[in-house]
Amino acid sequence: MGEEDYYLELCERPVQFEKANPVNCVFFDEANKQVFAVRSGGATGVVVKGPDDRNPISFRMDDKGEVKCIKFSLENKILAVQRTSKTVDFCNFIPDNSQLEYTQECKTKNANILGFCWTSSTEIVFITDQGIEFYQVLPEKRSLKLLKSHNLNVNWYMYCPESAVILLSTTVLENVLQPFHFRFPPKQAGTMSKLPKFEIELPAAPKSTKPSLSERDIAMATIYGQLYVLFLRHHSRTSNSTGAEVVLYHLPREGACKKMHILKLNRTGKFALNVVDNLVVVHHQDTETSVIFDIKLRGEFDGSVTFHHPVLPARSIQPYQIPITGPAAVTSQSPVPCKLYSSSWIVFQPDIIISASQGYLWNLQVKLEPIVNLLPDKGRLMDFLLQRKECKMVILSVCSQMLSESDRASLPVIATVFDKLNHEYKKYLDAEQSYAMAVEAGQSRSSPLLKRPVRTQAVLDQSDVYTHVLSAFVEKKEMPHKFVIAVLMEYIRSLNQFQIAVQHYLHELVIKTLVQHNLFYMLHQFLQYHVLSDSKPLACLLLSLESFYPPAHQLSLDMLKRLSTANDEIVEVLLSKHQVLAALRFIRGIGGHDNISARKFLDAAKQTEDNMLFYTIFRFFEQRNQRLRGSPNFTPGEHCEEHVAFFKQIFGDQALMRPTTF
């Protein structure tokens, strides 16, 4: 197994903290993603480290007993510490506010506090075994105000900070889950709303053991913008399928929770879940490997639930060397390999792995490059990659690879890949367009409904594909030109199929390739069917090809004519061909003959050395002068003296048109 095979890795710069030991307790706050190292109950110091802030917060507090739970409110404004089962202590970290601790006891009598969660910088929820209590903290008054509460029996709870949903386990089997959602209208007190409760189906278990839903088997995460409750079901309900599975319940903002997806693990043992880049990662401790699932990839739909299999074969997380830092590090000392899938690992959503015994917090990451070779079905690979955050360069390299000589894909596969790219591209263009139209229609920019579409990395436009893939591809001498042209046409076909206007540089690429291989007749046919769209640059390119392929002249003129904005160019082309009369007839046909330069036409006529032609052109302009100015003479501004002299020299003075007198 080469290094390029691992598709999961721990982040390079973990959050390091003091290892857990009898005098040092370690806590993790999922809302702020902070690790608290509490030494001797806080008396010898508390160090708080988050993933983003490299400057840890450290402070001391009095040792008032064993700390059960410690968390900052959002923005680190207020610290909450739970030391007893009845009370939570608070301490302000706001400048100018008193730093004296204050305490809140839970309101429900005889209730025990299971824990608490901050839902904003000043709002906190206590979860007790008899319900929940929602408080607003008033730091300046050093007191709390109860906003709302709800009574029910609680076995355990779970909090998802991204979606501000608390899940409570109720009933004897612990498998009825009651979600609460917290909303924070700006500058108002938050609200708490109860969502419909739902039941998790427990697997059939031997009669001797009482089935119950364990907190360990439940996780909450946001996947593709939707909140899911993930349930790790160790034994499948159906007897014929062995192995555990992960059941995904979709928890919508409104409406009931619904079972949507089942991820088949095909193995048993101890598992842990993470969600990274909208992928569900399932770690298996027994084999020390992980698998990933993408619920957007096509699975088997049985009418209500979609079954998914791992996207890729199981692989270990990439081996990790513990970096040696600090003055203790000696240069000769080699880095220590880190024990992966250790039993001391604790996994948090969405992507956090903590080793309390080693003092590390990592973010789990997905590496896309190795996946390219692990997923042979290019269509599925594209579907997978297009959903990933950092996909652009990988997708472009997949495109280059499928056009390379050694790994050349078949045309239908190439077509599928192009279609998938352009599908994504078109979606973005449409969103952009409707945004632009809405703006134009006068909708205010600040309206929350009107959001400028975000261009994700999955949007690969023509210039990306041209720059990174096609321009290098057509340069490859060893490629059969038939294949090169087929690929270019396939890309153009795909763009057209999605009604995306093709940029002229792609057309130029086609023309260049055809010309290089002397395939002028093919080029002619493409132009004949307007496969290569009309544009001035293209028409000019065709003009330049006339010496190799005479019909290019006609093709170019036709194109200029169709553009209908290129009349000047048509005149220039005709004059350069000494087709003076044709140029004049053309400009007269479109009614532009009153504004053209007489000198230009007379010059061209003189160059033909055809005196009768010169006479005709000269006479035409005399008549124009007569009509426009009442006199056949040229004005000095027209700079035609030389031509008048030439005319006289050949045809004599008397041949000049005489002004009509009234």
Place this chain on the structure above:
Amino acid sequence: MAAAAAGAGSGPWAAQEKQFPPALLSFFIYNPRFGPREGQEENKILFYHPNEVEKNEKIRNVGLCEAIVQFTRTFSPSKPAKSLHTQKNRQFFNEPEENFWMVMVVRNPIIEKQSKDGKPVIEYQEEELLDKVYSSVLRQCYSMYKLFNGTFLKAMEDGGVKLLKERLEKFFHRYLQTLHLQSCDLLDIFGGISFFPLDKMTYLKIQSFINRMEESLNIVKYTAFLYNDQLIWSGLEQDDMRILYKYLTTSLFPRHIEPELAGRDSPIRAEMPGNLQHYGRFLTGPLNLNDPDAKCRFPKIFVNTDDTYEELHLIVYKTELRPSSYTQSEASISASVHPTLDFCRRLDSIVGPQLTVLASDICEQFNINKRMSGSEKEPQFKFIYFNHMNLAEKSTVHMRKTPSVSLTSVHPDLMKILGDINSDFTRVDEDEEIIVKAMSDYWVVGKKSDRRELYVILNQKNANLIEVNEEVKKLCATQFNNIFFLD
């Protein structure tokens, strides 16, 4: 009127006047180098039709042609005589390869009148035949021969005079019977290709189909795609496609349409098990793919003879949307290696279903086009358009071609005027326009603009020159809007 003109000729019930159309008198091919000495003259003759002619007469006729060509060469070394006009006939000369001469002798049309004493008087119409038309026919004879046999020189290299003579005999014996000299006209001069108008997207789909097929069937070298006898795509070079198109549309396709129209469509397809429903079949090659002994014989064709000189096998495959329907698409495929039965089955399985789908796409497009043009009322004019650059040809004068004759819907006199205008155009390089008032209330307009030619026949009794000019302008604006065609 047209039918009468075409059908008259030999009819015994014709009135006082009997008309006889032009006819082929003789056709021969010779090489003066093969019998330079006296007594060896017979060796020069490579092919002679009719073969029954007595040997000395053959030698005399060949000698005469040789003499005429030699004689005229003194006056115009680069352009020796192309034709010789006599009272009774016209001779056309063509030297397609160095020292190889092809000669075609056509009898002028005849009018047989009854004189007062009841005796028939024969009158040869010396000025009826157009040189350009029949010179083109003669050149086409060579092109067609070359398409299926390669060059004369190649035959000489392969097996000497003997082989060349055999090939010529085998080819022209049949081919000359299909010449139909009485119905040759302007279109023979052009030797054009009728293109099927198609939207970009459908066209790109066809491109994609062809590219994929050529990729998966790698012995396929070139592909041409036709729909209803009109060309959509040619991978072959223009000159090769031009003659192949002629062969397909005037010979191969008509031969296969007639039995179908009679309802004798081969029921092969119905027996194919597990096959997608499609009505594709081979027009060349095996008739029945299920027959293990089916013969995979495809005609050989020779293309790019000036350059790479490729010898290929011509596979013509055709599908219909419904059996015996008029709508059809044909793919003509040229393979480099001899195709086997197995290959044919693969081709059938790949091309058949896809081609059927494409045909329905094209058919839809065809109906859209028809609806768009059909909304206008029957126009007062007929026209022929030709572009020398891409050989595109469009005619509302000609009816559908049949293997025997190409029918025109206008009087032959008008066709002759068109030919005359064309001859005038050939003389000058510059763009020009000719308007002719014909005897029979018709106006005939010829326009030439940058290698394009347009001929319009208007039936407007009392129109004057200006009105006719306006009418043609209107026609150009509607029919040729997207090209640069000077008014």
